[in-house]
Amino acid sequence: MKQFFRPLVAVGLLFVVVSCSDDDDVVVDNTPVLDPVVVTSGTADFSTYVALGNSLTAGYSDNALFTAGQENSFPNMLAGQFALAGGGDFDIPFMADNLGGMSLGGQVVAGNRLILSFASGSPAPVVKDTVTFATDVAQTLTGSFNNMGVPGAKSFHLRVPGYGNVAGVATGQANPYFVRFASNPNATILEDAVAQNPTFFSLWIGNNDVLAYVVDGGAGADQTGNLDAATYGGSDISDPMVVAGSIQEILTQLTANGAKGVVANLPDVGTIPFVNTVPFAPLSPANPEFAAQIPTINAQLAGLNQAFDALQVPERKIVYSETEASPVLIFDEDIPDLSTALFQVLQLGGLDEATAFVLSTIYGQCRPATAADKLVLTSQTIIAQTNQEALAFLLGLGVPQELAESASVNGITWPLEDKWVLTPQEQAIANTALNAYNELIEGLATTFDVAFVDANTLLSTVNDTGITLSDGSVVTGTFATGGGFSLDGVHPSPRGYAILANAFAEAINAKYGATLPGVDPTDFTGLYID
Numbered sequence: 464m465k466q467f468f469r470p471l472v473a474v475g476l477l478f479v480v481v482s483c484s485d486d487d488d489v490v491v492d493n494t495p496v497l498d499p500v501v502v503t504s505g506t507a508d509f510s511t512y513v514a515l516g517n518s519l520t521a522g523y524s525d526n527a528l529f530t531a532g533q534e535n536s537f538p539n540m541l542a543g544q545f546a547l548a549g550g551g552d553f554d555i556p557f558m559a560d561n562l563g564g565m566s567l568g569g570q571v572v573a574g575n576r577l578i579l580s581f582a583s584g585s586p587a588p589v590v591k592d593t594v595t596f597a598t599d600v601a602q603t604l605t606g607s608f609n610n611m612g613v614p615g616a617k618s619f620h621l622r623v624p625g626y627g628n629v630a631g632v633a634t635g636q637a638n639p640y641f642v643r644f645a646s647n648p649n650a651t652i653l654e655d656a657v658a659q660n661p662t663f664f665s666l667w668i669g670n671n672d673v674l675a676y677v678v679d680g681g682a683g684a685d686q687t688g689n690l691d692a693a694t695y696g697g698s699d700i701s702d703p704m705v706v707a708g709s710i711q712e713i714l715t716q717l718t719a720n721g722a723k724g725v726v727a728n729l730p731d732v733g734t735i736p737f738v739n740t741v742p743f744a745p746l747s748p749a750n751p752e753f754a755a756q757i758p759t760i761n762a763q764l765a766g767l768n769q770a771f772d773a774l775q776v777p778e779r780k781i782v783y784s785e786t787e788a789s790p791v792l793i794f795d796e797d798i799p800d801l802s803t804a805l806f807q808v809l810q811l812g813g814l815d816e817a818t819a820f821v822l823s824t825i826y827g828q829c830r831p832a833t834a835a836d837k838l839v840l841t842s843q844t845i846i847a848q849t850n851q852e853a854l855a856f857l858l859g860l861g862v863p864q865e866l867a868e869s870a871s872v873n874g875i876t877w878p879l880e881d882k883w884v885l886t887p888q889e890q891a892i893a894n895t896a897l898n899a900y901n902e903l904i905e906g907l908a909t910t911f912d913v914a915f916v917d918a919n920t921l922l923s924t925v926n927d928t929g930i931t932l933s934d935g936s937v938v939t940g941t942f943a944t945g946g947g948f949s950l951d952g953v954h955p956s957p958r959g960y961a962i963l964a965n966a967f968a969e970a971i972n973a974k975y976g977a978t979l980p981g982v983d984p985t986d987f988t989g990l991y992i993d
Contacts, residue, residue: 502547505976507723509550513609513661514538515621515652515713516668518954520612521640525588525991526951527563527576528614528640535957535987538610538665540964544979545663553609556644564596565639567632571596572639577950579943579990586943588950600639601629607659611652613641617671617701618709619692621652635697657716664717664724665967667918668710669904670732672701673896677732678953680839681889682882687896700892703899710904714911725914725971728901730922733890736942737952738837739926744790745838745846746783746875753847753875757783760876763869767822770808774801779830783875790832791846791874794881797888802827821860825870829878835887840942840952842883846874853877914974916966922947930962934985938962946989957987 514520514536521528522536533539533555542553558565564575575596580589613620615638620626627645631637646655656664675698676683683698692705710726717724732738748754760783768780779801783789806823810816832838850871857867870876885893901919908915924930925947926940938959939945942952947959955963961984968979 501978502544502980503976503978504545504548504550505972505978507971507975507977508662509545509548511551511609511659511662512538512542512545512553512664513656513659513717514541514612514665515656515717516612516666517616517671518612518614519670520665520667521610521614522612522960523614523954524949524951524956524960525576525578525954526949527574528558529561529563529576530557530559531561531991532563532576532957533557533610535960536610536612537960537964537967538612540961540982541665541967542609544964544968544982548977548979554606555610556604556608559597559599560595562592562595562597564592565598565600566596567600567629567639572600572632573598576991579950579992588943598643600632600642603629603642604644607646607655608644609659611644611656613638613652615640615671616652616668617675617692618669618706619701621668621713622709624649624651626651653713653716657719660720661717661722661724664722665726666710666713666717666724667727667916668713669701669706669900670729672706672900673729673893674732674953676700676889676896677885677893678737678839680880680882680884681886681892682880685892685896700896703896703903706900707903707907710907714907714913718911718913723913723975725916725967725974726904726908727916727918727967728904729897730919731897732893733837733885734923734926734940735953736926736940736945736948737840738885739940740840740942740952741838741843741846742788743832743834743836743838744788745843746789746791748783748785748787748789754785757785760869763876766809766812766814767826770805770812773808773812774804776801779826781826781831791838792829792876792878793832793836793874793884793886794829794878795884795886796828796881797886798828798830800828817861821857821862821870825877832879832884837885837890838879839883839885842874842879845883846879848873850877914967914970916970918963918966921963921966925959925962932985933983936985938984938989943990949991956989956991958984958989961987 520538522532524532562575565573575590575592577588578591579586625631626638627641627650628637628648629642632639679698683696685700686695687702690702690705764781771779781792802823805827806819809819809822850873853871854867857870873879929937929939931937938947940947949956961982965981968981971977972979
């Protein structure tokens with residue numbers, strides 16, 4: 464079933480009152496009456512607006528796509544303003560509810576949204592509902608849709624046939640969000656967009672080509688130099704020419720019939736709350752449970768630390784402070800693997816072969832985290848918890864149960880895996896790709912003569928200094944309380960999307976001579992309150 468957008472600005476409103484010069488004022492009872500100014504489209508035509516992109520375009524928030532989030536997407540906000548200047552209906556492929564979870568054949572393919580829970584006494588994001596999944600992927604929608612943002616889509620996915628084929632969901636070849644509203648199983652996102660003959664478009668794509676690598680702690684591969692996107696893993700970084708080639712083809716087809724539009728560059732994924740919330744040193748002796756274990760742990764690791772001294776790598780020593788917070792222990796694939804040397808030194812120090820093997824295997828390529836490391840937001844759920852895979856591994860080596868359990872604590876006695884931490888080297892890899900993408904995107908905006916939004920600078924400002932609103936409040940990137948981002952630490956809140964919508968409107972006005980008004984971000988929540 465097709466559903467139409469719910470306007471954020473009254474469609475019947477034809478004028479926006481703005482200040483004019485004193486010479487033009489009319490005075491009634493000593494009160495100036497301001498002349499109305501007509502909202503215009505300039506040289507643009509907003510009658511058929513299509514928005515292409517990924518989750519940032521769809522209105523994804525709090526780790527899910529749900530109806531309220533779709534209503535608060537930046538394209539829907541723009542469509543409300545476009546309606547004041549001749550814009551038409553804006554159709555959205557709404558989810559079934561405000562939870563956002565999806566199922567297919569009884570299997571959950573997307574979880575429900577997060578809410579802020581106070582159940583533990585300390586506010587924490589939790590899944591609102593783990594039972595109800597009202598959106599059935601197989602129950603596809605009919606008609607065409609103006610908001611074609613597809614969560615999870617990378618730049619090249621917009622041109623992939625079968626990306627909306629329900630048969631490919633189980634194998635990862637198709638996207639369940641696109642399956643719901645694709646015109647047919649073999650259609651591409653781009654084909655369905657072009658088929659609507661848009662007069663105006665927005666395109667914000669490429670974020671997932673590097674974001675997936677970041678949110679997985681750099682566990683993916685950098686595919687720069689590999690132009691075959693079909694060989695990429697889900698967490699890999701796309702080659703810049705693949706991203707640019709995809710965007711170039713998208714713009715070529717969208718502008719073929721004279722449509723005008725706006726494109727945006729990509730935000731610095733290293734500044735999002737997802738990688739700037741969990742401290743590198745979260746292990747506090749103020750926690751009585753941890754404090755009681757510190758002397759024992761330090762004593763157990765004393766011989767290992769002597770071996771690190773002997774190998775002249777004191778920076779790898781593991782010592783937990785009894786007076787201040789200590790860093791977590793992490794695996795780092797970019798430092799030398801000292802397993803063999805460590806095994807030999809430990810044996811020379813008097814350890815039996817079996818114990819030396821276990822210690823060298825666990826600690827041969829790890830180190831305490833530093834302030835330069837970025838722990839991903841989801842790491843907070845596993846730090847100081849028993850790593851069940853590690854426990855099984857150690858038990859398989861014949862380590863006694865009690866000792867195996869004490870050596871399997873994430874971030875304390877067992878190094879955090881690569882997927883939980885973005886090291887400086889991994890940050891540099893991501894930044895190199897992002898900078899290349901953004902340079903190419905801005906160049907394509909110039910080549911195709913479309914409006915350009917510097918979303919990178921805008922969102923960096925939100926994270927670095929904050930943006931002051933009309934009521935004096937400041938929107939920042941602080942997790943949960945800053946007002947700019949949702950509880951997933953990646954996607955904006957409604958207020959954050961409103962700030963983005965205004966940036967798009969400003970770019971459109973500047974490029975096409977339109978007089979679109981902005982929305983008031985204070986009219987939108989900085990955090991969904993359940």
